[in-house]
Amino acid sequence: MPLSNEQKEILKDFQSERNRLTEEQFAQILTERSDVRLFFINENKCFTDGKNITLDPGIRELFVDRKALLSAEKHLNLNNKISSDPWLALQMKTRASNIHESLHIIYSNFSDKFFTDTRASSEIRSLILSNISNIIEDAFIEAAGCSLYDNLEHYLLWNRIIKFFSEADMPDTLEQRFEQAGIKIDTREAYKKVETDNKDETLPDDDNIKFAKLIVYLNYMGCLVLYPFYELVEAPKPIAEYVENTKSLFSKAIFCGNANERDDYVFQIFDIIEPLIPDDKNLNLPDSVKDLMEDLRSGANNNTSINNKPSNGKTVEVTRNLFKDKNNEPVSSDLSKEKLEKEMESLLSEKEKLSLMPKNEQSTTIYDNTNFDCSNLHKNIKIEVIKPKINKNLKRAYQNMLTKYQLQINSYSSNISQYLKADIEDVEEKKLFGSGISSKNLSDTKKRYWHRKQIQQGIPNIGFLFLVDGSGSMDGELMDNVIASMVIIHEIFKRTNIKHSIVEHRAIYDEPKLIHNVLVDFQYRNEESYNILGLKADEGTREGFSLYWAEKYLKKNCPTEYKTIIMISDGAPAHKCEGTIDYVPPVSIKDTAEAVKKITRRGTPIIAIALNDPDDDEDKCYELLKMMYPDVISCDDISKLTGQLLRIISRFFQGRFN
Secondary structure, eight states: OOOOHHHHHHHHHHTOHHHHHHHHHHHHHHHTOTTOEEEEOOSSOOEEOSSEEEEOTTGGGGGGOHHHHHHHHHHTTOOSTTTTOHHHHHHHHHHHHHHHHHHHHHHOOBBOHHHHSTTOOSHHHHHHHHHHHHHHHHHHHHHHHHHHOTTTHHHHHHHHHHHHHHHOOOOSSHHHHHHHHOOOSTTHHHHHHHHHOOSSOOOOOSHHHHHHHHHHHHHHHHHHHHOTTSOOOOOOHHHHHHHHHHHHHHHHHHTOOOHHHHHHHHHHHHHHHGGGOOOGGGOOOSSHHHHHHHHHHHTGGGOTTBOSSOBOOOOOOOOBOSSBBTTSOBOOOHHHHHHHHHHHHHHHHHHHHHHHSOSSOOEEEEEEGGGTTOOGGGTTOEEEEEEOOOOGGGHHHHHHHHHHTHHHHHHHHHHHHHHTOEEEEEEEEEESSOSEEOGGGTTOTTOOOEEEEEEEEEOOSEEEEEEEEOSGGGTTHHHHHHHHHHHHHHHHHHHTTOEEEEEEEEEETTTTEEEEEEEEOTTOOGGGGGGGGGOOOOSBBOHHHHHHHHHHHHHHHOOSSEEEEEEEESSOOBBOOTTSOOBOTTHHHHHHHHHHHHHHHTTOOEEEEEEOOTTOTTOHHHHHHHTTOSSEEEESOGGGHHHHHHHHHHHHHHHHHO
């Protein structure tokens, strides 16, 4: 069921910069690493690459899944506070997911060995290695968490229990769960034979039967290891031998505190179940096996055990499991219940404080050159990033501007959707049948491990940061037209759900200071649009330094796959203050060109818009910007800036995606 408008608003409010920073600071404290960064997304997944943590607080819309929440509360003998408060459910799930991913950063290996080992000689073999590792690592880091930290177990317990109830209807037997899945693929008869065969008869040993046994085995072990509180029936006969021979290895791996040794257990388990692994080429599946590795590689950064950044996890002594001790005896959850209830009171208190805080206050953050890998030219220069207070007195003026440009907004909104459309791949996860298997879903008790891929026309996942030159030379008609253009573009992008931010930048003469006014943030409130009318022209600019900040701000705050900076300027940067080299041409041009080169090499394109004086036949602004930016567009008629910007953006899309 789709989220209601009220539920969408709760989720949007929760994904505030304040909450993101709170979780990021928590992750840094837990991992003891100041370089850990945390991001909020709305893509139905949570993952870490060993350094960055990406969370979807509303994953699977769990915060409003009342049935799952009530079942989890009943299982843990809790009151019904979480199920009756979506905000509290978001807090609980976000913190629990943050803890889970942080523990991976501390204790898991991040390497590509399951792609490079000699056993990984085919797509299906790499997939199986990775899936075994994922099951072990998820169970291990939860065991490590409750063994070493007194204040984490209750969150880990909640996370595992709620995940179980959100994914399963808890049928009575394993066979019933497979039957409910109703897998509609060419090998469904093979699956049926494997799932229901508890006789002594021998099944044919063709590749389709092997593949069916493999999937049944992996799902059975996933349930056994990750949900030990749910008693499974005996494994079907065709996989019983493999379950029996690997069960102890899984148990040992979960209690093994050395990451490299856990990887060795993965290989041992793989060697035992190797007879189940078919030759991909002989599988009679509709393109699904061909898609297995493609899906795994595309999701590699979402996978805790597969990553292109080699990193070794810390060694730790594990004394117990999340649900059972080393003697396989159940652990009482009474203490966790008490801690959960205390945690809920604390979170509700924080929620109340947040609701009492003024929501429209200016905020300021200070940066200096040590925050960036910039030139020593900017030593002792500070960037003051201001999120201005919303001036509600500008509401009427903004509405008047909307009325004035409504036809343009409507026309461009319609056209931009066509311009920006490209062939993009859409993946629907957790299906009962489809074109490929998602390894991360192989432990799903409802057997929804298939995904469907389809190419469709749509707007690619991209975001834009507009950097507006706020120097004195922009004063007058030039800035008035920029304001109008930014209003129109903001309204168009708002309608078409294109992520964007609008920032005015300037350098203060005779002071070692830059001012960056974040007029519209990537996670903007609707009223922030009034800030655009506050664009001003004064002082100078220090473009090279501002671009380094822009790169970092864009990567940290824009939750899109592709990101672009658009610089709107009327000339070369200039800034002077005592104690520094004068930042004027040719010094400022050379420094800005170097910054542009570094940033674009690191993957963030920069497009410059040259606001030329229509009375200047020599296009001086264009020529100056061309010395700094490889991609420069000349705008001779400022009244046509909006159309020119949109054409630039559409050409960028078409060139990059089509």
